[in-house]
Amino acid sequence: AQSVTQPDIHITVSEGASLExxxxxxYGATPYLFWYVQSPGQGLQLLLKYFSGDTLVQGIKGFEAExxxxxxxxxxxxPSVHWSDAAEYFCxxxxxxxxxxxxxxxxxxxxx
Amino acid sequence: xAVVSQxxxxxxCKSGTSVKIECRSLDFQATTMFWYxxxxxxxxxxxxxxxxxxxxxxxxxxxxxxxxxxxASLTLSTLTVTSAHPEDSSFYICSAEPSDRGKETQYFGPGxxxxxx
Numbered sequence: 001a002q003s004v005t006q007p008d009i010h011i012t013v014s015e016g017a018s019l020e021x022x023x024x025x026x027y028g029a030t031p032y033l034f035w036y037v038q039s040p041g042q043g044l045q046l047l048l049k050y051f052s053g054d055t056l057v058q059g060i061k062g063f064e065a066e067x068x069x070x071x072x073x074x075x076x077x078x079p080s081v082h083w084s085d086a087a088e089y090f091c092x093x094x095x096x097x098x099x100x101x102x103x104x105x106x107x108x109x110x111x112x
Numbered sequence: 113x114a115v116v117s118q119x120x121x122x123x124x125c126k127s128g129t130s131v132k133i134e135c136r137s138l139d140f141q142a143t144t145m146f147w148y149x150x151x152x153x154x155x156x157x158x159x160x161x162x163x164x165x166x167x168x169x170x171x172x173x174x175x176x177x178x179x180x181x182x183x184a185s186l187t188l189s190t191l192t193v194t195s196a197h198p199e200d201s202s203f204y205i206c207s208a209e210p211s212d213r214g215k216e217t218q219y220f221g222p223g224x225x226x227x228x229x
Contacts (some may be wrong), residue, residue, distance in 0.1 A: 009153075032216055043116060043220035044156075044205070051216065090155070098209070098216055099146070102155040 002027040002093045006103035013081050014111050021076040021106050023091030032094035033074040035065055038105075039087045047089075050074065061085070086110040114140050116208050118221035125196055126229055133191045133224045135206030141186035142208035146218065147179075150203040162189040186211065196228040 003026045013019050025031060032051050036044040048059025055067040065076045074091060091103040115138040125131050135145055143164050148156040160181055161169040168181035178200075180192040189208075193200050203225050207218040 004155075036220075041222060043222045044207075045220075046218075049216065094216060098218070099158055099161065100156075100218070101158070104155045105153075 002031060002095055002101050004091050004093050004101055004103035006089075006091055006106050008106045009104070010107045010109065012109040012111060015083050016080050019076075019078045019081045019085070019108065021089050021091075021108070023074045023076065023103060024072050025074065025091075025093045026072065027093060027095070030069065032098070033065075033067060034092040034094065034100065035059065035063070035074070035076045036090045036092060036102075037061075037087045038090065044090065047076070081108075081110055083110045083112070114208075114210060114219040116206065116219045116221040118204075118206060118224050120224060121222065122225040122227075124227045124229060127197055128195055130192055130194045131196055131226060133193070133204055133206075133226070135189045135191070135208065135221050137187045137208040137210075137219070140208070140210045140219075141212070142189075143186065143211045144209040145183060145189040146207045146209075147181060147189070147191050148205040148207070150205055150223070152203075156205060159191075164189075193226065196226070198228045201226055201228045 005024045034049045035047040050067045092100045119134045145162040147159045150156045159174045162183040164183045170176045183189040205223040207220045
């Protein structure tokens, strides 16, 4: 069965600084990979996804993620964080039937 | 963009009662909807896949008689927590997959907070 690990439970970053959220997956084949953001009172919003092709994926809100097969990783990055980026971030793996397995999430706090 | 709503947003009920949660796709049709459960500081756990016009498919360990799912139309799926107990208190989230797009697209509702006293 597939699994997703987000090693960082909580990350605090200064506004304007760069952000990287780690995600590792375990799956027999190349999975479909997703990053979602969850803000209080809002539904999960898709930031970006990887299915195949270019391993560097651009998403919304200035986020990007890189798929590294050799490391079974799909880390999320943003060069310059805004206060509005404070939220819960989830990495997810999808398999053939597109059922999603989520990581435990990383809480991002942005300090002024 | 595609919008999914859930009603109610939060509900408090007494132990032993049943609670119905609605998930609606507001501007698209969804043959398939998913129901998740999220514990505090924890990941989302897929409970079941809801298919319009057919029986839901439950994940291992999820009691189908406890969590009744009905997907009677292409825009509405309901989750009924029957004979609720305090351990059923949780955050329930649905997602909907547009019928006219690739299966990899899911839009999530804002969630329903259930507290069973």
